Amino acid sequence: VGESDVAVAVESFVNEIVPGTWVEQYCMLVSDVQHEIDLHVFSQPVNVPTDLTVRSKEATPAEYALRSSGYAKSIIEVISETFPDVNIKDWYTPFVGVSNRQVLGLVSQLLVALYIQKLVNTTPTTKEEEDEGGIEGELERT
8 A cells, every 4th residue: 555545444343242242343444644544433333143152152172373352263154154045245134134234334434424524624725725625525526
C-alpha cells in the first residue's frame, strides 16, 4: 500500500462477552497514511448459539498454539458441518433474522461517515475547492 493509497479491511471475530454468551462481530478499519487517518469500527454483536462454540472448542486440540485467542475450527466450519443447507456466506439470516449483508452495510456506512468527517476536518480547503463544493464535492465526483 502506497503513501497515497487508502486501505480498508474487514474481519469477523467471535467473543465470549459474558460467561456462556458468545457473539460474532465485524471489525472494519480504514488506514489513510497521507491524511493520517486510522479508524476502527465494530458491528452490532450477533449472538452465536452456544452449542456451536462448544463444538468449535471441542474440535481444538489441547496443544493448539493459538488456543488462548481462538479455536482451530471456525464457527463457519462448524455451521457448514452441522447445517449443510445453511448458506455460510449468510448464516446470520436463519439464526438471527438479519443478514450478514445488512450488518456489514451498517458498519460500512458508519466507517464511511467517520472517514469523511475526519477527512473534512484534516484536509485544508483551497479557494478553488470551496468554489467547487469543497472536499465533499470532490468525494461526490470520485
